[in-house]
Amino acid sequence: MKVVKAPAKINLTLDVVRKRDDGFHDVEMIMTTIDLADRIHLTPLHTNRIMIDVTKGYVPNNENNLAYQAAQKLKERLGINKGVSIFIDKQIPVSAGLAGGSTDAAAVLRGLNDMWGLGLTMEELAEIGLEIGSDVPFCVHGGTAVARGRGEQLEFIDSPPPCWVVLAKPPIGVSTKEVYQRIKVDQLTHPKTDVMVQAIESENFKQVCDHLENVMESITFNMHPEVRKIKERMKQFGADGAVMSGSGPTVFALTQNDSKAERLYNGLKGFVEQVYPVRLLGKKHT
Ligand code: ATP
Numbered sequence: 001m002k003v004v005k006a007p008a009k010i011n012l013t014l015d016v017v018r019k020r021d022d023g024f025h026d027v028e029m030i031m032t033t034i035d036l037a038d039r040i041h042l043t044p045l046h047t048n049r050i051m052i053d054v055t056k057g058y059v060p061n062n063e064n065n066l067a068y069q070a071a072q073k074l075k076e077r078l079g080i081n082k083g084v085s086i087f088i089d090k091q092i093p094v095s096a097g098l099a100g101g102s103t104d105a106a107a108v109l110r111g112l113n114d115m116w117g118l119g120l121t122m123e124e125l126a127e128i129g130l131e132i133g134s135d136v137p138f139c140v141h142g143g144t145a146v147a148r149g150r151g152e153q154l155e156f157i158d159s160p161p162p163c164w165v166v167l168a169k170p171p172i173g174v175s176t177k178e179v180y181q182r183i184k185v186d187q188l189t190h191p192k193t194d195v196m197v198q199a200i201e202s203e204n205f206k207q208v209c210d211h212l213e214n215v216m217e218s219i220t221f222n223m224h225p226e227v228r229k230i231k232e233r234m235k236q237f238g239a240d241g242a243v244m245s246g247s248g249p250t251v252f253a254l255t256q257n258d259s260k261a262e263r264l265y266n267g268l269k270g271f272v273e274q275v276y277p278v279r280l281l282g283k284k285h286t
Contacts, residue, residue: 002115006107007037007142007281008098009135010165010245010252012200013191014214016183017148024134024150025180028193030157030200031135032144033281034165038092038104040067042111045083050075054088069132070105074112077128082116093274095173097246099135106139110285122285126152143284146197157197159282161205164261166239168230169250169274174223179216179247182223188215209241209254220248227251230272237267 012030019025045051052068054061062068067086074080086108092100109125112118120128122141129136134151144159191213199207221228227244230251234242238260239253253264261277268275 002042002111004040004042004107004111005037006040006092006103006139007033007035008092008100008103009033009138010098010167011214011243012160012208012212013193013196014216014246015191015193016180016185016188016215018185025183025185026149027151028146028148029151030144030146030193030196031138032159033142034167034278035281036092036098036167036276036278038100038107039089040104040107040111041087041089042108042115043085043087044115045085047083048081049083051083051085052088053086054090056090056094059088059090059094066101066105066132066136067108070108070129070136071112073128073131074109074116074118078118080116084112084115093169093250095175096169096250097174097244097248098167098250099139099246102129102133102135103139105129105132105136109136109140126154141284142281144200144282146193156284158201160200160208160280161203161256162280162282163205163254163256164258164264165252165254165278165280166234166261166264166268167245167250167252167276167278168234168268168272170224170226170230170272171274172224172226172249174220174248176247178223179219182219183215191215205256206240212241212243212254214244216247217244220244224249230268233268233271234264237264239264
């Protein structure tokens with residue numbers, strides 16, 4: 001049996017550049033991995049099939065699971081007649097803007113590449129991953145990157161200065177599709193992605209905090225006002241910066257100060273059940 005870690009990501013910036021003719025949107029966003037992770041157990045089977053089991057009832061335990069699709073894609077592409085049982089110990093909140101499904105798929109691609117001795121490169125795995133979802137290529141690599149196109153054109157950069165990431169997820173799920181449908185690309189104020197890249201490369205934590213920005217935030221805030229409230233409280237509790245991740249509803253606060261992180265955790269716990277104090281992971285999978 002093999003255990004693979006599948007870390008969540010957060011968006012430090014998220015911009016939507018244009019709507020394409022194929023229905024996808026071109027984005028420009030900075031993503032980085034955090035040490036909140038699902039654990040995936042891969043057990044070889046003697047029969048030529050894929051079995052899947054997940055600890056959370058509302059995550060599909062059939063072919064709709066992105067981890068299942070990852071195994072299936074690998075089998076199809078390479079003509080593999082082997083079976084695997086996939087067990088997902090789910091720690092990442094679902095439909096939360098943290099790429100939980102995408103990172104499970106990516107971890108299965110990495111894990112099976114190893115277990116089945118396929119010898120595919122990370123780039124080849126990322127290319128297969130793109131057929132499953134736009135965030136899968138980034139999750140295959142991990143680390144910190146500016147993602148463009150659908151999210152598959154990755155420019156890897158340094159990781160941000162070490163800090164606490166205090167995540168809070170209200171008990172609602174947000175549909176990424178619905179948020180995209182409400183975006184009016186020509187009316188957006190675009191995040192300063194280049195300034196954020198500079199801030200990260202020069203290890204300027206304050207500048208990183210000052211440039212956290214996500215064009216989906218106002219849309220999700222309008223649909224779910226409690227998400228805006230969480231961000232406001234984070235600022236009140238001393239966050240150096242706070243922003244929503246992906247299409248939400250998870251909001252995260254950054255701070256380098258241990259006691260501020262504790263205050264944020266305790267303060268937020270008062271009115272949101274799911275609060276996670278974690279660290280940035282800050283490195284690429286090898
Ligand atoms: P993103 O940030 O990429 O938009 P998300 O964090 O908002 O993703 P996910 O947690 O990936 O959302 O879940 C989105 C949907 O995908 C859910 O409706 C869920 O049922 C489905 N899904 C399929 N496979 C998985 C998986 N392995 N883990 C979680 N959700 C999955």
